[in-house]
Amino acid sequence: MAKGGRPKSISGRSTFTLVLTMLLMLSIVLLMLLALGIVSLPVNSIAPDEISNGGVFYAHSGGKKLQETPYSNGMDEPKQWAEVLSWEPRAILYHNFLNKEECEYLINLAKPHMAKSTVVDSATGKSKDSRVRTSSGMFLNRGQDKTIRSIEKRIADFTFIPAEHGEGLQVLHYEVGQKYEPHFDYFLDEFNTKNGGQRIATVLMYLSDVEKGGETVFPASKVNSSSVPWWDELSECAKAGISVRPRMGDALLFWSMRPDAELDPSSLHAGCPVIQGDKWSATKWIHVGEYKV
Numbered sequence: 001m002a003k004g005g006r007p008k009s010i011s012g013r014s015t016f017t018l019v020l021t022m023l024l025m026l027s028i029v030l031l032m033l034l035a036l037g038i039v040s041l042p043v044n045s046i047a048p049d050e051i052s053n054g055g056v057f058y059a060h061s062g063g064k065k066l067q068e069t070p071y072s073n074g075m076d077e078p079k080q081w082a083e084v085l086s087w088e089p090r091a092i093l094y095h096n097f098l099n100k101e102e103c104e105y106l107i108n109l110a111k112p113h114m115a116k117s118t119v120v121d122s123a124t125g126k127s128k129d130s131r132v133r134t135s136s137g138m139f140l141n142r143g144q145d146k147t148i149r150s151i152e153k154r155i156a157d158f159t160f161i162p163a164e165h166g167e168g169l170q171v172l173h174y175e176v177g178q179k180y181e182p183h184f185d186y187f188l189d190e191f192n193t194k195n196g197g198q199r200i201a202t203v204l205m206y207l208s209d210v211e212k213g214g215e216t217v218f219p220a221s222k223v224n225s226s227s228v229p230w231w232d233e234l235s236e237c238a239k240a241g242i243s244v245r246p247r248m249g250d251a252l253l254f255w256s257m258r259p260d261a262e263l264d265p266s267s268l269h270a271g272c273p274v275i276q277g278d279k280w281s282a283t284k285w286i287h288v289g290e291y292k293v
Contacts, residue, residue: 077099078095078096078099078249079095079096080094080095080096080097081094081095081096082094082095083095085242085244085252086218086221086222086223086242087222088221088222088264088266089218089220089221089254089255089264089266089267089269090254090255090258090264091218091242091252091253091254091255092252092253092254093244093250093251093252093253094158094250094251094252094253095247095249095250096249096250097154097158097205097249097250097251098151098205098207098248098249098251099249100248100249102147102151102249103205103207103208103248103249103280104207105147106140106147106169106171106207106280106282107171107207107208107280109140109171110137110138110140110171110173113138114136114137114138114171114173115136115137115138116136117135117136117137117172117180135172135173135174135178135179135180135271136172136173137170137171137172137173138170138171139167139168139169139170139171140168140169140170140171141168141293142163142166142167142168142169142293143163144168148169151169151205152166152169152284155203155251155284155286158203158251158253159201159203159253159286161200161201161286162290164290164291165196165200165286165287165288165289165290165291166284166285166286166287166291167284167285167286167287167291167293168293169282169283169284170282170283170284170285171207171280171281171282172279172280172281172282172283173278173279173280174214174271174274174278174279174280174281175274175278176273176274176275176276176277176278177273177274178273178274179237179270179271179272179273179274180270180271181270182219182268182269182270183268183269183270184256184263184265184267184268184269185199185202185256185267185269185285186198186199186256186257186263186267187199195287195291195292196287196288196289196290196291196292197287197288197289198256198257198263198287198288199256199285199286199287199288200255200256200257200286200287200288201253201254201255201256201257201286202252202253202254202256202283202284202285202286203251203252203253203283203284203286204216204251204252204253204254204281204282204283204284205249205250205251205252205281205282205283205284206246206247206248206249206250206251206252206279206280206281207248207280207281207282208246208248208277208278208279208280208281209246209247209248209277210245210246210274210276210277210278210279211275211276211277212233212235212274212275212276212277213235213237213238213272213273213274213275213276214245214246214271214272214273214274214275214277214279215234215235215237215238215243215244215245215246215271215272216243216244216246216252216269216270216271216272217237217238217240217241217242217243217244217269217270217272218241218242218243218254218266218267218268218269219240219241219268219269219270220241220265220266220267220268221241221242221266222266223241223242224239224240224241224242224243225238225239225241225242225243226239230245233245235272235273235275237270237272237273238272243272246279246281254267254269255267257288
């Protein structure tokens, strides 16, 4: 009888050890996410009427109120935090990713070199004019100066993808009426994937506020933004799917490929026409492999 009961005790200890190990691993992962700022714990709650300009934010999926405030630390620097917007497509909005000085620096650096925006020709890989994209823009060299290197390092930390996988930043300017019609950031040809492979993700940083219009919209998304308090303030274009209003310093990360490495058609997106004001943004396209410049 003694021999028959011993394996039972060993099995019980093994199960307890396995459960304890799993809990420890989950705790380590959570601590890493908290340290990187990808998730955050609610510290305090402030009523919406105590904060100007919508200081209490809402999650796009389910309309749940997030107890986050833009100045919860009592300092002049806005609080940084990430908000999951959608899983189809996978889209995350990083609030206050850039500070005001960085936004103004990129705008002033790009202004003297702006030219009519183009699109990539899938046959030749060269740039060509297109009526679907009516903005003006220019490219900055990757690692061009200390400020750009700092931003690119932050993007690498945000995406967990090395900075060497990214193209140079493209700064864009949209005036009233200008837009970018629905399109994919991934390529459907082999020519454009020779350098770095397929585009896996995009980080779109908003360098200015826009009075009206200029939203980024995902018309093929599974949900829309109807649960947000500012639904009536969105342009008709932005109501076609999940959408993001331009806000200086925010950065939108979305993935053009699914976790199984298949292209994600729900990543179809557009830049809505600017109705009032003008819009400045900076885009970082990220590839599966190293992008040689």
